[in-house]
Amino acid sequence: MERMMTAGDQSPSDRKSVVGVIGLGSMGGGMATALMRAGFEVVGCDVSSELVGKLIAAGGRSAGSPAEAASGADVVISVVVNAAQTESVLFGENGAASAMRPGTVFVSCATMSPEIARQLGARLEATGRHYLDAPISGGAARAAQGELTVLASGSAAAFDAARPALDAMAARLYELGDAPGTGAAFKMINQLLAGVHIAAACEAMTFAAKQNLDLAKVYEVITASAGNSWMFENRMPHVLAGDYRPLSAIEIFVKDLGIIQDMARSERYPAPLAAAALQMYLAAAGVGMGKDDDASLARLYAQLSGATLPES
Amino acid sequence: MERMMTAGDQSPSDRKSVVGVIGLGSMGGGMATALMRAGFEVVGCDVSSELVGKLIAAGGRSAGSPAEAASGADVVISVVVNAAQTESVLFGENGAASAMRPGTVFVSCATMSPEIARQLGARLEATGRHYLDAPISGGAARAAQGELTVLASGSAAAFDAARPALDAMAARLYELGDAPGTGAAFKMINQLLAGVHIAAACEAMTFAAKQNLDLAKVYEVITASAGNSWMFENRMPHVLAGDYRPLSAIEIFVKDLGIIQDMARSERYPAPLAAAALQMYLAAAGVGMGKDDDASLARLYAQLSGATLPES
Incomplete structure (x- = not known):
């Protein structure tokens, strides 16, 4: 006062x-x-x-x-x-x-x-x-x-x-x-989707690299197709540029998908896609990318498969 | 002639x-x-x-x-x-x-x-x-x-x-x-994303139902947020309407994610999100929904969790 x-x-x-x-x-x-x-x-x-x-x-x-x-x-x-x-x-x-x-x-x-x-x-x-x-x-x-x-x-x-x-x-x-709680619940639904979509985008884009496809063309085709997501469109330019400086870090989804797994377990709700995505964020953090941009999952997939991604 | x-x-x-x-x-x-x-x-x-x-x-x-x-x-x-x-x-x-x-x-x-x-x-x-x-x-x-x-x-x-x-x-x-093959490879990248996104949409929407959220509001919020995908926007109206007449059937992604797993295994490429999604399409087909709309994954999640979804 x-x-x-x-x-x-x-x-x-x-x-x-x-x-x-x-x-x-x-x-x-x-x-x-x-x-x-x-x-x-x-x-x-x-x-x-x-x-x-x-x-x-x-x-x-x-x-x-x-x-x-x-x-x-x-x-x-x-x-x-x-x-x-x-x-x-x-x-x-x-x-x-x-x-x-x-x-x-x-x-x-x-x-x-x-x-x-x-x-x-x-x-x-x-x-x-x-x-x-x-x-x-x-x-x-x-x-x-x-x-x-x-x-x-x-x-x-x-x-x-x-x-x-x-x-x-x-x-x-x-x-x-x-009442408090409903806003948080809506946010967690969004985070489940966002976290899975980033992981899926990195899984798909690096799979394209493994097959030696033209990644810029993959971006062009997917963003105009039914496989598109807000996160694919937003994050894959980081992969194309080889730029993993953090706009939003891997650790954010270690946290948010962790909350989702806690909620889902408590409510007896199986969430296998969110669970699979969380494992990839954990592995990315485990190999030292926790503070890097969340598109670093692409670098993890590349490490695990021998694919070659663009470098900055 | x-x-x-x-x-x-x-x-x-x-x-x-x-x-x-x-x-x-x-x-x-x-x-x-x-x-x-x-x-x-x-x-x-x-x-x-x-x-x-x-x-x-x-x-x-x-x-x-x-x-x-x-x-x-x-x-x-x-x-x-x-x-x-x-x-x-x-x-x-x-x-x-x-x-x-x-x-x-x-x-x-x-x-x-x-x-x-x-x-x-x-x-x-x-x-x-x-x-x-x-x-x-x-x-x-x-x-x-x-x-x-x-x-x-x-x-x-x-x-x-x-x-x-x-x-x-x-x-x-x-x-x-x-040469033939490149078009097919691009299509498979799209199908990986599309198949994962439908499964993620159904996982998230039914998780919202399990928490008794207003599902029409979830649709409104997510389609305006970073959790959106082409497939979320396109398929979730089927769930909101409880209408699972097939526009594209569960069996299509049993097939396409199966091809992706075959390709990925052959190329020594781990694809855990696509693998998790495939298991859900297989389970949906296994319980008898194979010829129903692919948004039927939501009904599968509801069966597995006791969540209540809209009925037509």
Whole structure:
């Protein structure tokens, strides 16, 4: 509250809305940019002082902890990697939960299991703050342009409190249910498909290389045929260029397909394609490609088969 | 030759080109329609007298065997299911090969392994006829509209002889190489992806059903997200409608993913996603769904998990 009172010389009625952004990586940093462009004041924190410096250079303010970022905020947006980090942001040392004003909303963007999203939501809402389960997709470029897709669920009060900030960040806001967990479940369905499609794209493209087909022609034909997928179209240019610098890393799908296997096992649901894909991501991480681009699965298939792929 | 001479009262210079179409099912019948609309005379044969009757009603002529369909034709197009049928059409009893005029072209549209396409091509070309390896994709509706995609390879002479007929049938003609086998290889890459994507779509959609998500909303969200594929978008409406009447049957991917596993094993190429998908198509065929629509994999996942899917 004190931070908010000292934020400027505006009267309460015309002061800028303040958004706390916790996690300033490629997604969170882009979202902060989009929020500032839309007129919000952003208070951000991150363990990386380099990322905090970027926020300040772009016109934001820095906070030393989630609690500090949350204390004066109208909306707190958490853009961390997983459920454990989200729990720490909320309830760990200097966590956001107890620092948030009652009635404000915590927007959780990390991909996690629906069950944990439900638990985190219930725990925060018991303290009189709102929780919006709001996983995102779209990548860093669309984050900075305010054109993310948000798969959200939560109470009407959570949506009402979050909507101005969400409108500044999202090209598409799906309102998927009235309680945390449903947004997470939709995101996991998307991740199952995305993870399998990347693996299938790498399996097929490297199989084409093994047969000495013209890979640029394979890309042209497949993207115009029934075998196409969003991921084939998006990731295979990395393979054609031999460029495996990480836009999204192998470890992301080690995590997300791992969550899917945990969910599926718990629900007695057999998911053999997702299971096969997970094994390939695990093997890619196992041979040392975990932090490389997820299209590195193609390099793994090449190692396993003697196929030759383009080099950068 | 005699058939051609008696075909009408046109002089040789203005007579219609004659195309023999062998196999008048949903694809071949549609292609015959497109060819006649473009001004070709079509002589067709099929084991089904009902399908031959449809061709006659549409203005085509019937032939009692591949040899008879081929004997007066400028181009012979074979639209059968697999390599074995193609070999029989060419070299079986009353086969097309020896009946074709030297210098004319046999256009083979069946999906088969590149190795067998090479063998059939070499065997026909040794007799002085041309062979175009020309698998197709696009479905029955686009076949009838003359808007197929054709993935072709063969000699310049084979392309030259086939091009007028191909132009009438195809919205996209890819010229992929100068010998039979390359077209087949491209088609198999497409089939690997298509087969995996249908299985992944059914795995994901039924997993959503198991979690009691709104499946129409899942379709809306996924088709606008990075998890989308051509097959998800095309096949999942069958699941939402509970309509498993076959547009393309489970058995097609039992065949095509089987060819891929044979190719991959022969080339020492591990293809775990295609292998996992094949097991699901085999299980669907094993429980009696082999002739149903390939989206029936969703019903298989539902059987295996207790999920409830929409019924028609």
